[in-house]
Amino acid sequence: xxxxxxxxxxxxxxxxxxxxxxxxxxxxxxxxxxxxxxxxxxxxxxxxxxxxxxxxxxxxxxxxxxxxxxxxxxxxxxxxxxxxxxxxxxxxxxxxxxxxxxxxxxxxxxxxxxxxxxxxxxxxxxxxxxxxxxxxxxxxxxxxxxxxxxxxxxxxxxxxxxxxxxxxxxxxxxxxxxxxxxxxxxxxxxxxxxxxxxxxxxxxxxxxxxxxxxxxxxxxxxxxxxxxxxxxxxxxxxxxxxxxxxxxxxxxxxxxxxxxxxxxxxxxxxxxxxxxxxxxxxxxxxxx
Amino acid sequence: xxxxxxxxxxxxxxxxxxxxxxxxxxxxxxxxxxxxxxxxxxxxxxxxxxxxxxxxxxxxxxxxxxxxxxxxxxxxxxxxxxxxxxxxxxxxxxxxxxxxxxxxxxxxxxxxxxxxxxxxxxxxxxxxxxxxxxxxxxxxxxxxxxxxxxxxxxxxxxxxxxxxxxxxxxxxxxxxxxxxxxxxxxxxxxxxxxxxxxxxxxxxxxxxxxxxxxxxxxxxxxxxxxxxxxxx
Numbered sequence: 001x002x003x004x005x006x007x008x009x010x011x012x013x014x015x016x017x018x019x020x021x022x023x024x025x026x027x028x029x030x031x032x033x034x035x036x037x038x039x040x041x042x043x044x045x046x047x048x049x050x051x052x053x054x055x056x057x058x059x060x061x062x063x064x065x066x067x068x069x070x071x072x073x074x075x076x077x078x079x080x081x082x083x084x085x086x087x088x089x090x091x092x093x094x095x096x097x098x099x100x101x102x103x104x105x106x107x108x109x110x111x112x113x114x115x116x117x118x119x120x121x122x123x124x125x126x127x128x129x130x131x132x133x134x135x136x137x138x139x140x141x142x143x144x145x146x147x148x149x150x151x152x153x154x155x156x157x158x159x160x161x162x163x164x165x166x167x168x169x170x171x172x173x174x175x176x177x178x179x180x181x182x183x184x185x186x187x188x189x190x191x192x193x194x195x196x197x198x199x200x201x202x203x204x205x206x207x208x209x210x211x212x213x214x215x216x217x218x219x220x221x222x223x224x225x226x227x228x229x230x231x232x233x234x235x236x237x238x239x240x241x242x243x244x245x246x247x248x249x250x251x252x253x254x255x256x257x258x259x260x261x262x263x264x265x266x267x268x269x270x271x272x273x274x275x276x277x278x279x280x281x282x283x284x285x286x287x288x
Numbered sequence: 289x290x291x292x293x294x295x296x297x298x299x300x301x302x303x304x305x306x307x308x309x310x311x312x313x314x315x316x317x318x319x320x321x322x323x324x325x326x327x328x329x330x331x332x333x334x335x336x337x338x339x340x341x342x343x344x345x346x347x348x349x350x351x352x353x354x355x356x357x358x359x360x361x362x363x364x365x366x367x368x369x370x371x372x373x374x375x376x377x378x379x380x381x382x383x384x385x386x387x388x389x390x391x392x393x394x395x396x397x398x399x400x401x402x403x404x405x406x407x408x409x410x411x412x413x414x415x416x417x418x419x420x421x422x423x424x425x426x427x428x429x430x431x432x433x434x435x436x437x438x439x440x441x442x443x444x445x446x447x448x449x450x451x452x453x454x455x456x457x458x459x460x461x462x463x464x465x466x467x468x469x470x471x472x473x474x475x476x477x478x479x480x481x482x483x484x485x486x487x488x489x490x491x492x493x494x495x496x497x498x499x500x501x502x503x504x505x506x507x508x509x510x511x512x513x514x515x516x517x518x519x520x
Binding site: 004007008011012013015077078082083084085086088089090091092093284285286287288 | 302336339340341342343358359361362364366368370371372373374376377381384385388389390
């Protein structure tokens with residue numbers, strides 16, 4: 001049943017999304033071709049490529065926002081407009097509708113990001129950037145005390161969570177807005193703004209009262225390193241420099257780790273709340 | 289005769305208006321029932337409640353003995369007043385949709401009827417006239433072998449020839465064991481196909497009777513009786 005729901009949800013948006021992303025890729029390929037053909041630094045070629053770049057970037061930005069707008073509209077149309085008469089008389093449960101919509105949105109937004117990033121790479125065509133990037137990632141991974149693949153996994157997990165959070169917030173806003181028919185759309189927008197502001201304020205408060213604010217303000221790495229180096233020999237100075245720097249930065253690193261974990265928990269909790277609210281409204285408070 | 293729909297003290301309130309007030313009603317299966325009343329009398333509200341597009345404020349509504357839910361949706365075929373097919377759909381998408389979600393959908397029957405109306409699977413719904421869209425929706429809904437058909441104003445807003453077509457489609461695709469609930473305010477056109485009528489006004493049931501009873505005992509047509517009962 002979920003598969004069938006997702007199939008039809010995808011059908012509804014496939015054509016327009018394919019057109020938009022094809023445009024992005026075509027412009028990227030054109031850009032890649034043009035930059036390799038016209039490699040002379042003349043005014044003519046620069047204007048041409050600059051112009052193409054401008055159109056490409058505009059299309060890129062448009063593609064990103066359009067994709068999200070299309071997915072949000074799809075949810076809204078299929079749930080709360082006359083198309084809702086079709087959706088809600090299907091022999092399926094509300095959670096199935098919610099889950100299928102979410103997964104479709106998730107897949108579409110991930111594909112959107114992949115295509116946009118790939119198109120950028122076609123323009124830039126970095127050689128050897130891969131190896132450099134791996135080095136940077138490994139360095140970060142060391143700092144946080146985990147291996148590079150684990151760090152990548154953590155980053156992907158965090159991005160996935162953020163996407164779910166975003167989608168949940170949109171769906172919840174639309175559902176809550178539907179309670180205020182006939183001013184559904186306005187109410188949805190207002191709900192979203194309210195949720196956004198409240199979340200930001202709460203996060204800020206949590207940040208200010210978190211125990212790490214004191215530690216953060218007491219970090220003075222430069223001072224301790226200088227003090228250390230005055231006492232010992234050259235070889236030992238170098239080693240102790242590194243050690244001292246590391247020690248000094250340790251609270252900062254643990255602070256960031258703590259922030260990552262805390263915000264992940266906060267986002268997860270909020271996401272769950274949003275989905276529970278949406279589900280409740282779809283099952284008990286639907287008044288088409 | 290089993291009851292396909294049962295309402296006990298069913299009430300639906302919107303903000304300050306009571307769309308349905310303490311409705312007690314039983315719909316027997318195997319009948320063609322007309323839900324007749326002026327605009328705003330509660331006809332659509334009752335149908336939406338049966339289809340779980342609305343939830344009751346108080347009271348009880350049962351479809352085949354159970355509260356409206358997944359099971360009832362699988363056996364109830366609903367035709368709303370407005371177009372509910374996505375603008376993005378082609379006819380074949382709509383057929384696919386019904387085929388996928390409704391086990392009781394008869395695809396060949398639907399294709400047959402569409403062919404007779406020169407509606408092709410590759411036609412885009414957005415480019416159809418209102419009348420054609422209504423006929424398409426009706427065909428999809430009547431091609432399901434459902435236990436209960438809820439048709440909300442199926443003939444309003446179409447020309448008389450189309451009305452005849454719609455009514456004959458309803459009759460020709462009717463399964464004797466199924467129930468058809470037709471809500472309309474165009475009495476004269478439908479009264480010939482009805483078994484029972486329900487008169488509803490201001491959210492209350494005014495009358496619920498067998499059509500033959502009315503014609504023989506009261507010696508009047510339903511249309512005539514309607515005008516009397518609902519005199520302004």
